Amino acid sequence: MNLRPEPLVYELSSAGRTGCALPSCDVPEYEIPAALARGKLALPELDELTVVRHFTRLSQKNYSIDTEFYPLGSCTMKYNPKANETAANLPGWRNLHPLAGAEHSQGAIELVYRLQKSLAEIGGFSAVSLQPAAGAHGELSGVFMIRARQLAKGQGRRVKMLIPDSAHGTNPASCSMAGMTTQTIPSNAEGGIDMDALKAALDDTVAGIMITNPNTLGLFERNIEEIARLVHKAGGLVYGDGANMNALTGVFKPGQAGIDVMHFNLHKTFSTPHGGGGPGAGMVAAGPELAPYLPGPVAVKKESRFAMEMPEHSIGRMKAFYGNFGVLVRAYAYILTLGRDGLRSLAENAVLNANYLKVKLEGAYKVKYPRACMHEFVAMGDIAPGVHTLDIAKRLIDLGFHPPTIYFPLIVPEALMIEPTETESKATLDAFIEAMLEIAREAAEKPELLHDAPSITPVGRLDEVAAARSPVLCYRG
């Protein structure tokens, strides 16, 4: 890790430099009317090598999958194959305009079509739209679809979505953004949905339920079919949050168990890189009742030609053009590489790795729900007086590991949500286990090591409260 302070681009600037030579103008010049012309443009001016060194040095201040084990729960930080980067960066894609017309984009539409079919098969759904750009965008699409279906059935009063207390924050936020209200359903002692609370909530204002399965505790919702049956009987529809699909490919098809609409995060299960925050792709899949409502356009095949079309009762467009196509190419290449057997073995190995970590760590770190986990589990960081999960996370950094997800899900105090993924070796897991056990010893014997961590990073713990109180959001010169 690069520990030296790196100046801002502005601080590296010298007037008169540029990092890119451009062609001289081979046409006449046309003067800009004075009333429209811009005055000063205060952007930095750097030579090419300075730009290259600057961003290379910045990159060296990151932990990443390519450099460290990154067991960030709920994020599925698995290896992002380099072949997929090659596939996505082919000149035939980079230089393809979205409005070239179907006759000039047959290869791209065919890829979209094939990926739709593969994902529908993996999830057990009737149809898929690849429009949504991220998981939360897929959720929003799905909630719009549920709303549209309820309206079409004359059930406009159904505006309430039920959301388990273990859900990701995006679930309730997506409902609000779709103009729906939410009601929280508590979890039971086993970490599943409390069935009595669910039954009590199922009145005639319920539009549907959002279920993450496996849930954010890393546990499979055993009552999934019963939940779907009850919600359907009460006139509601079932949304599946596919954030945790990495446990289920080739193992379980949500579409066969009563889920009406679901998103998958291609940037999790299907190994497309997270890019420091995105781009993702949150494709949305639906069973027969909701398939006509999918956002569009979607790829269709007509005899031997491919075209983009809107589904019959589509909720409309969720973004311009056809989704995060470059991400779709990566996911397609990944699915081709794995095939049917590889998809199942990815889930098996993800679950095996998680259970191995859980068994090895649960002596030192309590696990609130002790049954076999799926692809991740939630431990607790209250391992010694005065020691918190945040301290453990920061100490892990010193030992060369990215921390797990912390303080989520909200229903587990001092949560440490650990997801190893299938691409990590037993040797890496063993090294991580050793580090976690070492931290547990330090917590008892030398807790200051935890409180002072991290110590090997370019900066120590940053004062986020002060940063939010008087925000500096731009370079001020």
Add this chain to the structure above:
Amino acid sequence: MPYIANTHADREAMLAAIGKKKVEELFEDIPESRRFPSLDMPKGLSELEVLREVEALSEKNMRADRTAWFLGAGAYNHFIPSLVPALASRGEFLTAYTPYQPEVSQGTLQAIFEYQSMAATLFGMAVVNASHYDGATALAEAVLMAWRADETRSRILVPEDLHPEYLEVLTTYFESFPVKVERYKGDPAAAASDASTACVVASYPTFSGEIYPLSAAAEKAHAAGALFIVHTDPLLCAILKSPGEQGADIVTAEGQCLGNSMNFGGPYLGMMGATTKLMRKIPGRIVGEAKDHEGRKGYVLTLTAREQHIRREKAISNICSNQGLVMLQSCIYMAAMGAQGMKTVATLCRNKAHFAASLINKVPGFKVATREFFKEFTVLTPVPAEEIYAKLSGRGVVPGFPMSRYDASRTHELLVCVTEMNTRNQIELLASSLEEASK
């Protein structure tokens, strides 16, 4: 098995530690009848076979780099310096997560801060967030933000001449809310804002390419108590007055043109900026400066009390994953171009577009309909534009976007885009090809 490091022996040892005989035993919570369904898919392929197959598909498309390309309409063919993908594809950037652990994410965080700073300068705004999915969703969220500021105001005024797909996205986003999306003609200063107007949206330039000065429209919207939202082209802002200096409250843009490939429509870069007054109302991630206990400067995600992981159903937006890597590409692009490069690219676009317009205006039967434009303008054609497109695109000249593809009644209009990628020869070829195609 591809991408899996563990050997059979490793797995056996791990199962023994867990106390299971077979990995299948770990899946017993799944209803038995649903466990391990068959997948009707082919077996896995080698890297060589996969790349061959994807490459074959990629070659069944028309490539802008092999044609004289004059089609824009929301996605633009610009030059991307080699250092942009070379740096952005470094594994430390590419395979990092959202920078929730700031001590091990200073690279990503500082790059976002630099992007925010440079984009804010271009827009003339105080704050820019760390990205939205694309220009269309950025605009939809900006309108949502404006409406939420005062939900008693139910009118949203948008230009008739707005990108049709952006209007479709806005319509989808507002389906459940009690608002009226109304469309005004021409100059945004003509939008009839009143006490029930939440916001006036201006497109700078409009979809057909027209540039209207914005100050009068901003004043009028503000006088009615409405917010003024400007959707713009960030390159244009390098040489023309920024939306901020003309009174915009919120600015959105599609940032694909800043160092990102056309990629069949994505991933692109939704940009959004706002005034200081709206700083705590803006959706999306924002990076700010912070200090550690030794006083060292660093960067953190800040103002997170707006966001879904903290506020859940009360969050300003549901956005979580954004377009981080695309933003990074644009950040590197702006840093490499610098003030001079940005102005040069924008000036090249504008000069070449005006040169093309002057040649096209001389072709019998063709008339440029846009008065003031940057890199894109509308041409009235003597024969249906779709016919011209069909004739010329087969010959390596993609003359523009036939407006009839979005509006069936606009059969004789072609939206022509010219960038720094188009040489004088290509522009002359376009003019002579249009003449031939109209005969």
